Amino acid sequence: MPESVAQYRLIAEVKIRREAFGGILYKYGCADRGALSFINSPPLIELLLDGQQQHEGNVSAAIESRHYSEASRRKLYAALDALAARGYVCIEQAREEQA
Amino acid sequence: MAVQPIRFLGRQARTASPFSLPDGMIGRLDPQAQMAMQNTGAPARQEPGRGSRHFLQGGLSAPITVTWEITAACNIACVHCLSSSGKRRPRELTTEQALALVDELAEMQVFQVHFGGGEPFMYHSFWQVLERCTERELVMCISTNGTLITEERARRLTQFAPLYFQVSLDGGLPETNDRIRGAGVFQRAMSGLELLAAAGHSLTVNSVLTRYSFAELDRLYEIAASFDAKLRVTRLRPSGRGKDVWDDLHPTREQYRAFTDWLDEHPDVLTADSFFHLNAFGHKLPGLDTCGAATATCCICPEGEVYPCAFFQTPEFEAGNLHEHSFKDIWQHSALFHFYRQMGAGACSGCGQYDTCHGGCPATKWFVQHSLGVRDPECVLM
Numbered sequence: 001m002p003e004s005v006a007q008y009r010l011i012a013e014v015k016i017r018r019e020a021f022g023g024i025l026y027k028y029g030c031a032d033r034g035a036l037s038f039i040n041s042p043p044l045i046e047l048l049l050d051g052q053q054q055h056e057g058n059v060s061a062a063i064e065s066r067h068y069s070e071a072s073r074r075k076l077y078a079a080l081d082a083l084a085a086r087g088y089v090c091i092e093q094a095r096e097e098q099a
Numbered sequence: 100m101a102v103q104p105i106r107f108l109g110r111q112a113r114t115a116s117p118f119s120l121p122d123g124m125i126g127r128l129d130p131q132a133q134m135a136m137q138n139t140g141a142p143a144r145q146e147p148g149r150g151s152r153h154f155l156q157g158g159l160s161a162p163i164t165v166t167w168e169i170t171a172a173c174n175i176a177c178v179h180c181l182s183s184s185g186k187r188r189p190r191e192l193t194t195e196q197a198l199a200l201v202d203e204l205a206e207m208q209v210f211q212v213h214f215g216g217g218e219p220f221m222y223h224s225f226w227q228v229l230e231r232c233t234e235r236e237l238v239m240c241i242s243t244n245g246t247l248i249t250e251e252r253a254r255r256l257t258q259f260a261p262l263y264f265q266v267s268l269d270g271g272l273p274e275t276n277d278r279i280r281g282a283g284v285f286q287r288a289m290s291g292l293e294l295l296a297a298a299g300h301s302l303t304v305n306s307v308l309t310r311y312s313f314a315e316l317d318r319l320y321e322i323a324a325s326f327d328a329k330l331r332v333t334r335l336r337p338s339g340r341g342k343d344v345w346d347d348l349h350p351t352r353e354q355y356r357a358f359t360d361w362l363d364e365h366p367d368v369l370t371a372d373s374f375f376h377l378n379a380f381g382h383k384l385p386g387l388d389t390c391g392a393a394t395a396t397c398c399i400c401p402e403g404e405v406y407p408c409a410f411f412q413t414p415e416f417e418a419g420n421l422h423e424h425s426f427k428d429i430w431q432h433s434a435l436f437h438f439y440r441q442m443g444a445g446a447c448s449g450c451g452q453y454d455t456c457h458g459g460c461p462a463t464k465w466f467v468q469h470s471l472g473v474r475d476p477e478c479v480l481m
Contacts, residue, residue: 013261015208015210017160017161017208017210018160019154019159019160020157020160021154021157024159024163024210026163026210026211028210028211028238028261034211034238036163038154040154
């Protein structure tokens with residue numbers, strides 16, 4: 001029976017830049033049409049960059065490729081939910097066969 | 100632009116820096132400017148998690164948006180022009196310099212370039228610059244008076260992306276707009292809007308709020324909607340020729356109060372970071388809640404001068420010049436920017452609303468009262 005699995009994916013219009021405090025997410029659009037967020041977590045910025053550059057925007061794949069503790073994974077997915085609410089990340093439902 | 104500070108995993112804020120000039124700073128530091136900045140007192144620190152200011156105070160590695168006034172040449176002569184545009188200036192950047200600047204902005208990961216002027220379509224190599232921006236994936240916004248847009252140009256512009264337009268209208272009626280922007284300009288700008296809209300471009304109608312255009316906000320909103328565009332309202336500043344008309348044109352306090360109510364009723368109207376001084380009414384407007392000059396943005400002027408923002412074009416506040424230094428060096432090592440980023444609250448120190456308005460617009464203070472330590476001349480609490 002296939003099971004639905006949430007995949008977190010950065011939307012194509014998002015640009016990411018490292019800063020000393022962490023980094024900036026910028027969703028482009030003229031002046032106020034876009035969005036801008038200051039993220040004060042360097043590990044989250046590195047994860048997002050990894051997802052964007054190595055996994056075609058699939059941040060879930062970037063998480064799975066790293067060996068996070070369960071607690072860290074939960075924190076990261078909570079952070080991604082917050083980014084999804086602000087329009088930087090979309091959540092796709094992928095079908096996965098049960099073992 | 101929606102600006103949202105998001106805290107994750109509890110990182111601490113950076114330590115405060117005193118007014119001092121580290122080694123290796125570049126650019127001339129005008130004594131008047133230095134004294135004015137120092138007289139604002141020590142920088143006020145914001146608690147982490149309260150607004151975006153504490154992320155900006157240390158200075159970012161690069162601006163978020165650069166305003167690039169690419170030429171001073173303009174085919175119209177607005178009475179409030181912040182850069183006193185008209186004729187092309189002798190030391191405007193060459194094509195090679197302009198293209199190298201695009202490369203440098205891209206390498207610094209500047210997110211967006213906002214082209215203004217003058218009228219940017221009067222710059223000799225503007226099409227090449229747009230092409231290079233597209234190659235380097237820089238987001239482009241063109242602020243234009245709209246009068247030079249033809250059907251052919253509107254179509255040709257579709258090859259550049261991401262590209263957005265701001266077309267200026269300073270009144271909802273021809274007589275109000277043309278009093279500021281010149282005879283016949285309203286109809287020509289409307290024609291430009293029609294052509295850009297027909298070609299499928301993303302548009303904003305940009306309007307400077309004045310005492311006379313205030314009553315026409317609804318009409319401006321309708322005009323923007325008719326082109327499937329958003330209305331963007333910005334604040335009049337007393338810079339450039341704006342100094343000469345400030346007393347006559349700047350809105351009254353009562354108009355500003357009514358304007359904040361109007362914005363509440365029109366949440367899709369954009370205001371960028373123009374009106375954060377109105378937060379002192381006690382109701383926070385959307386957008387950046389502080390001045391982004393020299394921290395989130397800066398302005399490159401036609402002859403390579405770099406200023407804290409487009410409204411602060413005056414020799415005392417020149418951070419450096421691209422004929423002498425790279426943009427990156429100016430952004431990261433300019434003595435003027437270093438001091439600018441350390442400014443304190445001045446006369447606003449201790450004000451209960453300081454955390455909401457951050458003292459308002461430094462450029463407005465300077466051009467009206469020749470001081471940075473005073474309250475914003477349009478402070479709504481005065």
